[in-house]
Amino acid sequence: MRRNGHSLLEFAIAVSVFALLLAVLLDKLGFYQQRGEQVAVKALQINLRAALAGQVATLQARGREQEIAGLAGANPVQWLERPPAGxxxxxxxxxxxxxxxxxWYFDPMLHQLVYVRSEQETGLNNAARNICFRVELLGMPSKIAHAETKPVQLTELELTEVNDCRTPPLSAATRR
Known part of the structure; x- marks a missing residue:
């Protein structure tokens, strides 16, 4: 004769299976959350590089190339139409x-744009808590060869990821 209820053993097995499925789901959810964070940071990095290129092009178009070097260390968020969320x-x-x-915040002492992320380790910046970016002057060739008009100094700037967020930027004289 069969009873209408379930035994305690059947209930324990059902709870165990449910707990196992929930653990797998939560693990996958954390993975996708980290991937989403990485994609958001990379997307903003691309937008900031485009904004920097726009600033350089604008200065070049206006004949103000000498001001390009002054963009090094600037807050790149100011060039965006609107700041990133957070x-x-x-x-x-x-x-x-x-x-x-x-x-996100900009540290004016270190000239770094900083993204504060969770304590979880990701591949973005060698498990550092924060991810930092800086607008850096990469080089300034002195003259264009065979320039028929006034010689122009080209300035190359780049938004670079900073490996150690806690150190101040190197000056142009220190890097040489």
């Missing part, structure tokens, strides 16, 4: 200490 403004590292994961 942008807190220009803050020192001490002021930004309490920012939530997913926030």
């Amino acid at each position: 942008y807190a403004g220009e803050l020192s590292a001490a002021q930004a200490a309490g920012l939530a994961a997913g926030s």
Whole structure:
């Protein structure tokens, strides 16, 4: 004769299977959350590089090439139409200490745009807590060969990822 209820053993097996499926789901959810964070950071990096190129092109078109070097160390967010979600403004590292994961800020002392991420390790910046970017002057060739008009100095700038967010940028004299 069969009873209408389930035994305690059947209930324990069902709960165990459910817990196992939930653990797998949560693991995958964390993975996709990290991937989403990586994609968002890379997308903003692309937008910032395009904005930097736009600033350089504008200065060149206006004949103000001598001002291009002055863009090094600037806050690249100011060139965007609107700041990224979670942008807190220009803050020192001490002021930004309490920012939530997913926030952005520009450190004017270090001339770095900083993304505050969660404690989880990802491949973006060797498991550092923050990801930092800086507008850097890469080189300044002195003259264009065979220039018929006034010689022009070309300046190459790049938005670079900073390996160590805590160190101040190197000056142009120190790098040489």
